[in-house]
Amino acid sequence: KNEVEQSPQNLTAQEGEFITINCSYSVGISALHWLQQHPGGGIVSLFMLSSGKKKHGRLIATINIQEKHSSLHITASHPRDSAVYICAVNREYGNKLVFGAGTILRVKS
Amino acid sequence: GAVVSQHPSWVICKSGTSVKIECRSLDFQATTMFWYRQFPKQSLMLMATSNEGSKATYEQGVEKDKFLINHASLTLSTLTVTSAHPEDSSFYICSASSWRRYNEQFFGPGTRLTVL
Numbered sequence: 202k203n204e205v206e207q208s209p210q211n212l213t214a215q216e217g218e219f220i221t222i223n224c225s226y227s228v229g230i231s232a233l234h235w236l237q238q239h240p241g242g243g244i245v246s247l248f249m250l251s252s253g254k255k256k257h258g259r260l261i262a263t264i265n266i267q268e269k270h271s272s273l274h275i276t277a278s279h280p281r282d283s284a285v286y287i288c289a290v291n292r293e294y295g296n297k298l299v300f301g302a303g304t305i306l307r308v309k310s
Numbered sequence: 311g312a313v314v315s316q317h318p319s320w321v322i323c324k325s326g327t328s329v330k331i332e333c334r335s336l337d338f339q340a341t342t343m344f345w346y347r348q349f350p351k352q353s354l355m356l357m358a359t360s361n362e363g364s365k366a367t368y369e370q371g372v373e374k375d376k377f378l379i380n381h382a383s384l385t386l387s388t389l390t391v392t393s394a395h396p397e398d399s400s401f402y403i404c405s406a407s408s409w410r411r412y413n414e415q416f417f418g419p420g421t422r423l424t425v426l
Contacts, residue, residue, distance in 0.1 A: 236417070242348075242401050243419035249412070287353065296342060296413045300353045 204228050207288050207301035214308050220275040222304045224288030227269065234298065235262050235273045236287040244287075247273070278308045312338045314406045316418035323394055324426055331389045331421045333404030339384035340406035344415065345377075348401045360387055394425040 205226045214220050224233070235247040248255050248262040250271065255262050259278075264271040275282055288301040313336040323329050333343060342361050346354040358374075360366040360381035368374045376398075378390040387406075391398050401422050405415040 232412075232414075234415070241419075242403075242422065244354075244403060244405075244417035246414065246416060249414045291413065296407060296415075297344075297356060297359065298415060302353055 204299050205301040207304050211305045214278050216310045218278050220278050222273045222286050224271045226290050229293035230290040231293050232291045233271050234289045238285040280308045280310050283307050312416040314416045314418040316421050320422040322424045325395055328392045333387045333418050335385050335406040341408045343387040344405045345389050346403045396425045399425045
């Protein structure tokens with residue numbers, strides 16, 4: 202079993218829909234990251250979380266440390282949100298990232 | 311967030327030649343830089359971790375003589391793919407972090423390498 206599991210693997214949504222991507226992990230962590238990778242390949246760091254909730258524009262990330270679970274929400278989705286969303290965790294000790302397999306999101310207009 | 315650049319963004323080379331990829335942190339001093347490789351439709355695979363002024367730490371299975379990493383300053387790390395072969399064709403991404411920025415990793419835009 203992978204240390205970081207994401208669901209769903211693929212997600213197609215209609216423009217305007219509320220989207221949730223989930224991430225579960227099985228190791229002790231110091232931080233969890235949500236990353237966005239567009240078709241061109243570049244990666245953008247969306248959030249780094251160690252507790253609670255963060256919001257940036259239409260994006261919201263939450264983490265429940267006890268349940269070892271995080272969610273990324275996109276409100277009022279738009280075709281430009283189409284990308285691969287990757288959950289990654291810093292293990293409790295050390296600064297290497299462990300990556301989930303990614304969620305391919307396609308938002309149709 | 312902080313800005314990390316990579317150069318070149320893409321490169322095509324002949325088999326047997328060496329290719330150097332640069333990774334720069336533009337607005338902060340990176341105490342650690344990471345080099346990743348990504349195959350199509352797969353997640354990132356960590357190749358090595360480099361700390362400024364010391365030798366890189368390579369992940370298991372990554373040939374250190376083939377993928378030479380130099381981290382000569384707090385803003386620059388280079389990855390040299392030596393004697394490149396077609397199977398080295400891939401997307402290479404670097405990231406930079408600093409303990410002053412809570413070790414958050416900031417990613418470069420990536421370099422697409424094609425070896426003919």
